[in-house]
Amino acid sequence: MSRLPGLILAGGLSRRMGGGDKCLLQVAGETLLDRAIGRLSPQVGQVALNANGDPLRFAPRSLPVLADCVPGFVGPLAGILTGLKWAQGLGADWCLTIPGDTPLFPLDLANRLQQAVDDGAPAAIAASNGRPHPVFGLWPVTWITKLEESLARNRLGVWKFAQALGATEVSWDSDPHDPFLNVNTEVDAKELEAILRPR
16 A cells, blocks of 8 residues: 555646635645645655646645646546556556545545455545545556547546446545535635634
């Protein structure tokens, strides 16, 4: 498990939050990205960011910043492909991916997804409340060609891709809050703040 690389996908356009780097939004005194790094780092051997544009804006984190390996801001599937190629270059067989806007994800994410693939799943994604969260996934580098083919055919949905190839869902409890709460709007940010700063 210590050699498993982990990629934080931070390359979205953040249209619902007015654009910019949503992962750099501060909630309860810390950015979403720094919270994600803090939770992911103990679970993996190496961490990198997937983001387009000037990588210097992330320089304080001292992490590799990987631009999408396909052009056009086509979404998280491109980020996952980028992560798999990075992992392959490291000599790893798998890559764990997470989004940069969901800072409460479980501290046993890597272990439980790893267990699913050890039990025979071709890949594993997270779920809660009966809903899949496919950007939280453990993906084999052997799927690089499949990902390239999906993107070439303009099939860009991560969930549909994972479902088509038989990825297993691993579910987490949502009590006292959903660990996969993601910040897409100001309302989401306020909900996260309430969780992080309980009265």
